[in-house]
Amino acid sequence: MKLTMQLKSRSYDIILKAGCLANLHQFTNVENRKVFVLTDSGVPRQYAETIAAQCPHSTIYTIPQGEGSKCLKVYGQVLQAMLEFDMDRKDLLVAVGGGVVGDLGGFCAASYMRGIDFVNCPTTVLAQVDSSIGGKTAIDLGETKNIVGAFWQPKVVLVDFDTLATLPHRHVVNGLAEALKTGLIGDAQLFALFESKDPEAQIEQIVYRSLKFKKKIVEQDEREGSVRACLNFGHTIGHGIEAVRGIRGRRTTGLYHGECVALGMLPMIEDPALVKRVRAIYRTLGLPTRTGANKAKVLEYMQHDKKTRGDHITVIKCPGLGCWRADTISTTELPQLLGME
Template sequence: MSEATFGSKLTMNLGPRSYDITLRRGALQNLYQLADLNRRVAVVTDSGVPPVYARQVADQCREAVIITVPQGEGSKCLRTLESVLQQMLAFGMGRGDLVVAVGGGVVGDLAGFAAAVYMRGIDFINCPTTTLSMIDSSIGGKTAVDLGDTKNVVGAFWQPRVVVVDADTLSTLPRRHYINGLAEAIKAGLLADPELFELFETGDVDADIDQIIYRSLQFKKGIVEADETEHGARRALNFGHTIGHGIEAVKGIKGRRKVGLYHGECVALGMLPMIESNSLRRRTRAVYRRLGLPVRAGFDKEKVYAEMLHDKKAQGGRITVIKVPGLGCWRADTIPVESLRSLLGLEG
């Protein structure tokens, strides 16, 4: 397995929308070396992120306001988006100013979308602080909020100017959240990186976390460069998400629902029915058990199916799903939406 340390840099090659992805421990405290902070900066974070991280960024800026939203998926909504935009406007932000996200995927999606729509688009920097956001959502330019229980249905493609991955921030992450994010790395291994998948089978995820993040970002970078706006190869990244989003709508931790499953746990469950090889499905379940991810969960399958019908990929009574016939390969199947019932184990 190739070496990768947290002094690495990847470049997302998207022509005029290209940007650097810096992987360096301690980078958050030195953001000024990587980006222009000599302007008004809105630092968006949430109440679950240690305040010191947002303050580290704000202290490097000429003028900064810290906008803190409530922790959890419930903040990815139009009401919270409006609050963020109102605070940006009150701060006097203009077209030359900047939004910096400091937090997990919810913060990145929300702050990125706010940057995309404020004055028809201003600069955005993503500083992920969770395994889930470092491995997956911090790059690629997808920004969105939810509409009710339907995830990411209001959004825009808006690429960041810089992404800064400082793995030192993981030291304050609760263990379940840490493991939750690794589901997206398992996804990358199943789709295209057998060595990464085998690392989960035999390696030490804590000792190898730098390598896991680096390889996961390499995989996603290649996919996004080939298909920035999801018209072809980028559909692979939806592996596990069609069923996973349905499970999350019914069983996810959101708003007043304090008990349930996190996003990565739902995606992990959503991947299993899409793995066609019985032996690979057994190996994947073994990895889940090794990490502490769920291999099954009790939920109302009819309700999950109903939520899946809201998937934005469903059109004209058909939906495209990603299946994995074997380790390191995938294909996109367009099927009638009714076929989702059998994938869920429902009759008829």
């Protein structure tokens, strides 16, 4: 399967195929330039090696796994390693891993020598259904997520389904939450896959349909001036929950991003019958249905979030299956949304 992101001079192909990591050389020049392969310590080494083996002038650089690597320190270390590898403007960075490697690698590619080519090879469900396309790259500043970054589109995206064989099950489900988000706001057929007997057996179709929807949105609004905001469905409250209960920094237990988004979507669905269906899907997949977080703390975070500060906040609601609506509400309405009143 193949999709093409149509963005004029920044257009690129998204290849979806089991085993396609071994075919990188068919999609970009890896012969006559240096290739910096970025991965993390939790990604099985074989995937980066499959990439490096096709490139005569390559190096593999491994960062520690986890969100903590999306920081200025690791960003600086990667850039330093790129400089020491003597890379110039025509060289290439290939990210092999989940959203962490993709976001950091994309930002390194965007900023090194004012921008070099970047190829994304997502190896988690979350990265395959969502973060690997669209060109948002970023790192965090302390607790503030994705606050420093750039729009930098990849040259090609290789979605190799085989890599999911090694992914821990909880990470599979975590990524499926983002795909379910897409189904809810824009694709009833995608949603139907989640109501089938064994959604996980449909993963290739789920990835394909999720990317297809995101591609259409990004093509209309690359820099999130309008419709792209719909992809933030579930994320306003989700980020609040993540700040309080997410696995972050020294907190090693808690909820993953997709799990927080799953919880953040529930109050934003306006049709009670649909909420029931979504909860049933969460139970089948093993996603949380209750926050278990101190709502007052979630609210406090949302009211002080540096990215949403002000008296008003725009949230994405789902009035019914396959639709969405942006609502600008007063922050005084947040307690009600969180079910605190």
